[in-house]
Amino acid sequence: MLRAGMIRRLAAGIYNYLPLGLRSIRKFENIVREEMNKADAIEMLMPSVQPAELWQESGRWTFYGKELLRFNDRKDTEFCMGPTHEEVITDMVRREIKSYRQMPVNFYQIQTKFRDEIRPRFGLMRGREFIMKDAYSFDVDSSAADVSYDKMYHAYMRIFERCGLNFRAVEADTGSIGGSSSHEFMVLADSGEDAIVSCDSCRYAANVEKAESRPPQAVSDVELLSILKTATPDMKAISDVAAFLGVETNRTIKALVYSSGSGDFVMALLRGDHELNEIKLKNSLGWNDIRMATEEEVQFVTGSPTGFLGPIGLKTRLFVVADLFIKGMSNSVTGANEIDMHFVNANLERDFTVDRFVDLRNVEAGDACPRCEAGKLEMWRGIEVGHVFKLGTKYSKALSATYLDADGKEQTIFMGCYGIGIGRTVAAAIEQNHDENGIIFPLPIAPFHCSVVAVNTKDSGVMAAAEEIYLKLEKLGIEVLFDDRDERPGVKFKDNDLIGIPLRIVVGSKGLAEGKVEVKIRATGEVLSLPIEDAIDKVQQLVEEALKHDE
């Protein structure tokens, strides 16, 4: 986008939207608006500056951390730049909605938000200031909220389908927004920041952060060998230990110590060749924060340096959670909590105990699908462009947003919230659709549908024909960019390719002598030499086809 002159950086993570970029953004906004309206959501606009007291009321003033940009006004009252609007909308709704008869209702807005990201990058993909569509639904109870959620889910499907994007809706972790369940909408692109999996035979799809792993049936009747303590000098990594002892890494158990940041520690056990999913661990413990324990902390709680940790012979009482796969393991290798020592033939129950079994590992490509018998998981990279949440009563309770039901009893409102990163979606569309010459915009969000290039601006015949075509197309409601710059043809072609206009009509003196112009389709590279009127018809037909969508 930077190269194509669509945006320009003003400060770290903060961008100017140039005319071309803005056109694309507006295009997408309008698609979002149409589909939201169609799904019975009502547009409104909330301020980007929000009072601290609302955030204190919901408890997120302290919870949200540093990416909430805070500041004081002249009276020293605290404010923040809104990173999201749950508090504001809930505050509004608790004043306005009093009766079950006022629901269901869904409000949305397209607003600039600000999150003071630690590390903004990739242009609009992860800016600090960004445009977002957010919607909030309010319902009388959980099942009504599910209906609202489904409506939004399907509206989102339509939105991204209309943009011609290759995407997946996946189950996701709810992060700091909270709530009971959520789906993310992921545009598939190799440069995506998120890893997602989908089943090759059923409809299961999830973010790797969330994706469930299915352990194999526990193998019974394995002869338990007697446990042995063995010297493993300087063997810290699982691969080293396994190689040294001559076993596969999947016969080893690795132990990791994590800290809540507020004095709590936990030991997590995983099969040696598996990877810990910190989010699963965090959620299973109900912690707000999680980080790996430091070398000193590990020494303190286990009495051993890292690299030789295990569940046997811990120095202090430590809560031990184990991945589900641990259940099925026997005669395993594990650290002895002593420098340069490991146990072999360690067995659950006999040699060590586990406080809780939880799904802790990251799934991998090829894993069995957690939902169906036949399926295997495939892995993709994706860019998160939309996210829908069932919030339940998290905010309505905190801010006491209630209504009176048919019996006149006070009830808590059930909420849902639904976001789409506007700028990010446009950026993701480009990420998914480009080649070495530049952007290949899907027509519905391209800044223009078609361009008209006059090869030689000094040739009055060419200019007249080009202008005529331009005017005729405009009259047909097609968005046309007229490139009448006095530049060499090569320059104009390159620029057209770069900014990704889907269709291009080239008017040159040679073709014009035969009454023909050229229509080029950016996506396929297809070139058609047609008489002027046919070319116009062709463009109109292609544009209509691309904009068509189910009502």
Add this chain to the structure above:
RNA sequence: CGGUGAGUAGCGCAGCCUGGUAGCGCACCUGCCUUGGGAGCAGGGGGUCGCUGGUUCGAUUCCAGUCUCACCGACCA
């Protein structure tokens, strides 16, 4: 916040080690020429060398501090 690197013309860079009044490519302006895939020739404009202080007769260059940015890690639509 941690690690790394960089701030010199609009953009990309050189110069700095070994102090002596700043240069290259692209872009820009003028003229000629050229017009189907980023042409050519000639001429021209443009810099408080990130900022502050120090050393020195003299600092883009050496020293100290400071700010900003980029890349890599933990957070996120």
